[in-house]
Amino acid sequence: MRVLLSTIGSRGEVQPVVALASELRALGQDVRLCVPPDFRDWLEELGFDVVPIGPELRGTASASRSRLTPAQLREAAEGTVTTQFETIAVAAEGCAVLVAAGALQFATRSIAERIGATYVYASFCPITLPSEYHAPPPMPWRAPGEAANRDLWAEDARRWNRLFGERVNSCRATAGQAPVGDLQQHVFTGRPWLAADAALAPWPEPAGSRVLQTGAWSRPDERPLSPELLDFLDADEPPVYFGFGSMRAPGELAETMLAAARAHGRRAVIARGWADLAVADGHPDCLGIGEVNQQALFRRVAAVVHHGGAGTTTTAARAGAPQVVVPQMYDQHYFAARITELGLGAATEPGVPTAGALTSALEVALRPEVTARAREFASRVRTDGAVIAARHLLATAPLTSA
Structure with missing residues (x-):
């Protein structure tokens, strides 16, 4: 069966996804990647099936930082959600497992529910997952203050619902799916994965908590220096x-x-x-x-x-x-x-x-x-995070050889 690995981020999010894909392929699994078009040629050279999603990202590195108006922000948010639902629905055809990795993954779980696939969400940094032990990542709209972490995460969840929730539920309704009340919880699930090194970026809650920390996903780079x-x-x-x-x-x-x-x-x-x-x-x-x-x-x-x-x-x-x-x-x-x-x-x-x-x-x-x-x-930074994640995925879902 086939595994879909999806991310909409830049190279820092695509590279760990490729590391996991490589380990899954080494274990006999068929892997498809849904990533921005900037990385298509590179991944196809590695022999992966690639479905591009969204616009090219490279030009944004030299773009101006002009602030969007509220109307422009909502339009961009709704466009992102629509693109994800349309693209991931196609990319997920024939897949038994869908892994959403990194920020702003709005459609993958809904598509997994539609096709009866296993769904996993993975983050690359502890503070991008809700916890009373830390605040959400700093963002331009969040004013500094003394609010409790729990309250900051609650406000973060409300912002997700305001910006993205209506379009997510509209896309779900089109497919006959029930609406989602808490979009953030829907995306992260009750058992998210943390693909970060435990020595460098440990999950702050006690061992055995709801988060599975696999370690950072990396693949050996054998390219010679010029x-x-x-x-x-x-x-x-x-x-x-x-x-x-x-x-x-x-x-x-x-x-x-x-x-x-x-x-x-x-x-x-x-x-x-x-x-x-x-x-x-x-x-x-x-x-x-x-x-x-x-x-x-x-x-x-x-x-x-x-x-x-x-x-x-x-x-x-x-x-x-x-x-x-x-x-x-x-x-x-x-x-x-x-x-x-x-x-x-x-x-x-x-x-x-x-x-x-x-x-x-x-x-x-x-x-x-x-x-x-x-x-x-x-010496404390592990190198086997992608291997651990691939084995967990094999244990979680009914995968078979390609």
Whole structure:
């Protein structure tokens, strides 16, 4: 039988889904992926059946941050829900199990109910799942205050219902399904999975709670580093890596990054990312790179400066690299706090960093005791999360060989 793995996120959410897909395929299962079209070519090269969902995401990294009006926000929300119901209904044909991974998964459980399939929801960060032990992720509409975590989650659930609930129930009614009263609970279920490392991002509730923490989903990356990058790494002491992944960022941020590295007598490797950070040619102490094997590169650098996505944070922790987290949104604030709490590096204020802020944070991350602590912590970060998740899925659902 076939498993559908669905996510509407960027590379940080697609990569763990691919890790789980790879483990399921190794166990003899037929896997289909429903992901944004940006990743279709890559996944088809890996031999996966891919159904693209929604628009391409890459252009958003250089888009302006203009605020939507309430009417535009509702229109966008309703369009997202409609697209999910239409696309996932097609992608789920012939599937016995539907796994929704990451944020804003509104249709997958309804489609699973229609076709009699098993449904699993998986999150990549603890604070994206409701708990009285933590508040929901910081969002632009949520004013700072002293409200209890339980009240904040209740307000979050009401917002889900206001923005998305009417269109979800309209799509359900078209198929003869009963309306959903609490959309958030409907999506998350009473037994969500947490695909995050227990040492780096532990579930805060007591062991045996309702959440199944599998560990982070990752797959070994065997790609070699380019000759140009290897020559740069071998030419001098380890450089500092800078990268914002798929996040928005002004192109000139590369010069700020280079200035921070130079302030500590370090060279810089700057990942251009989706924002296409402008790296000036001709600097002997700076190398701009595209897509790269982070697992290999992070073992060769003095520190990793990044936006705080779950995947990058986990990869750097596993590599034993000190980190500077520059959080931008959502769960990245959580990982910034965790890196600081664990003594594995430092964090800047959210948003576009100044050279001074990066220089100060790097001063902390490059301390010998922080480097030693990061190397020791690496041994605690597990690599078998996708294997554990695949085996749990096999035990949960009636899967058979393809």
